[in-house]
Amino acid sequence: MTKSLNIAVIGLGFIGLPLSLSYARKGANVVGIDVSEPLIRDINQGISHHLEYFEGKSLADILKDQLAxxxxxxxxxxxxxxxxVNxxxxxxxxxVKNGDPEMRYLTAACESLVGVLKKGDTVILRSTVIPGSTEDLVKxxxxxxxxxxGEDFYLAYASERIAExxxxxxxxxxxxAMGGINxxxxxxxxxxxxxxxxxxxxxxDIKVVETSKVIENVQRDVNIAMVQQFARFAEKAGIDTFELIRVAxxxxxxxxxxxxxxVGGYCLPNALYYLxxxxxEIGVNLDLLETARQINDSVPRILVNMxxxxxxxxxxxxxxSKVAVLGLAMKDFSNDDRISPPHHLVQLLEEAGAHVAAYDPAVPARYPYKVDSxxxxxxxxxxxxxVTVQEEFLEIDWDEVLGKMNQNPVLVDGKNRIPRSISEKAVLIRI
Structure with a gap:
């Protein structure tokens, strides 16, 4: 027997759209809500740039199936x-803007929901938030x-843990992990x-779950900051960083x-600022976490200096000089370039007077420095x-690339993907 559920997902971004389709695939009747009319138009026409696949189908194909x-x-x-829906x-x-979380989008969503909320409805917050937001803001x-x-309608928080x-x-x-107000x-x-x-x-408890979600992201930020410092040590000591990590x-x-x-994307760089x-407010010092964030933010400048x-x-x-940047997405095999370190890298290169040509076949957004091949x-x-791996980059002919570059080129390998043999023909830096 097919299960039935009537549900609305508010926010149709990198989380909300695949979540909506996950419910639809299981037999739910799903309405996706978003304030962006162009996005809604595209979605209802089966158009999506998400690089998500499941059981051999792209997100766009799954979207078309569920619409049909x-x-x-x-x-x-x-x-x-x-x-x-109920x-x-x-x-x-x-x-996060200048270190301050902007709650206005969540507030606006709640204010819109207020006008239509019915007795018996259930509301679940799955955004990553400042601990306490469910009970102190949303409720x-x-x-x-x-x-x-808790009486007329039901309210809960559940952490979102998926990787794009x-x-x-x-x-x-x-x-x-989840918690309800009762x-x-x-x-x-x-x-x-x-x-x-x-x-x-x-x-x-809701505050435990809210805080756990933030800490889950912060611990990755701290881990990456630690290996960034290991990488600087390895470079000066003449040690292969990736081999060092593999052995450890x-x-x-x-x-x-x-x-x-x-560190890029919507989750990890923002996590500290939710905490x-x-x-x-409660007078707790988070110096270690703030230092880790500063270390990760400093990496693009280190690359420019190299x-x-x-x-x-x-x-x-x-x-x-002309500098080619491969990848603009915030992580490998993604089209999400929000809060992406490559953009900061490009900014620093241009401030230093370099001419930048960045290429990322997966990122649909246009930028003055983005090229088409x-x-x-x-x-x-x-x-x-x-800086970012995409499918097309897995097939690069590096000898052909060197043939198109100027004499004595410098190659910085941030992904451990450029063959070591290239070091015989160019300056190769592996970070």
Missing amino acids: AGRFKATTSYEEAASQ NYIITVGIP PLLEKSGLKA GRAFEEFINMPL EESAKRAHEVLTFVTEAEVTIS NTHKRVNLLTPGPG LPKAK VGEKLSEAGKTLAG LGDAVSGADALIY
Whole structure:
């Protein structure tokens, strides 16, 4: 017997759209809500640039299937959604500007939901937030409807733990943590969440779950900052950084991540800033975590300095040189370039006077420094910085690339992907 659930997902970004389709695939009737009319138009036409795949199908193909089956549609209208659903999952982003989380998108979503909230509805927040936000911000906003949380409607928080590129798989198989404002809220949210999630579900206090989600991201930020410092040590000591990490990770209790051009995306760079407001409020010092964030933010400048030094040794200057940047996405095999270190890298290169040609076939956004082919990027370049892996980059003919670059080129390998033999023909830096 096919299960049935009527649900709206608020926010149709990198999390909300695959989550919506995960519910639709399981037989739910799903309405996706977003404020962007162009995005809604594209989605309802089956258009998506997400690089998500599941069971041999792309997200765009899954989207078309669910639209055709009538199990999913997208809208900007909360009223339209409310006439069809009695469950809501909020997945809107909390951007960080100058170190301060901007809660206005979450606030706006709640204020829109207030006008349509009905008795018996269940609302689950799945955005990464400042600990305490569910009870201190969302609950009072929704209670402006005149309905009481935990009695007239049900409110819960569940952490979102998926990695882009594995969303469908992880929505099903990633262990989930959640909490409700009371027992009935937790019970109803658990029923909604386990419609898709088949993995273990841990139920705890809401603030514990909210804080756990932030700490899960911060620990990765700290781990990466640590290996960035190991990488600087290895460079000066004449040690291969990636081999160093590989050997260290043979220890069963060691799990070092790999260094790269910095830490990007919506989750890891923002995580500390979701924690800091509460830490300051209760008078707790987070110096170690702040230092880790500063280390990761400094990596693009370190790469620029490396390139400048090696060009100088070759009798060139960074100012006036052409630098090819391979990859603009925030991580490998992604089209998400939000808060992406390569953009910061490009900015620093241009400030130093370099002419930058960046190429990323997966990122649909246009930028003045973005070119349309690998050939355009490397032709006449004095240096190349490889910062993000995409499928096309796996087949690069590096001898052909060198043939298109200027004499005595400098190559910076941030992904351990350029053959070591290239060092016989060019200056190769492996970070």
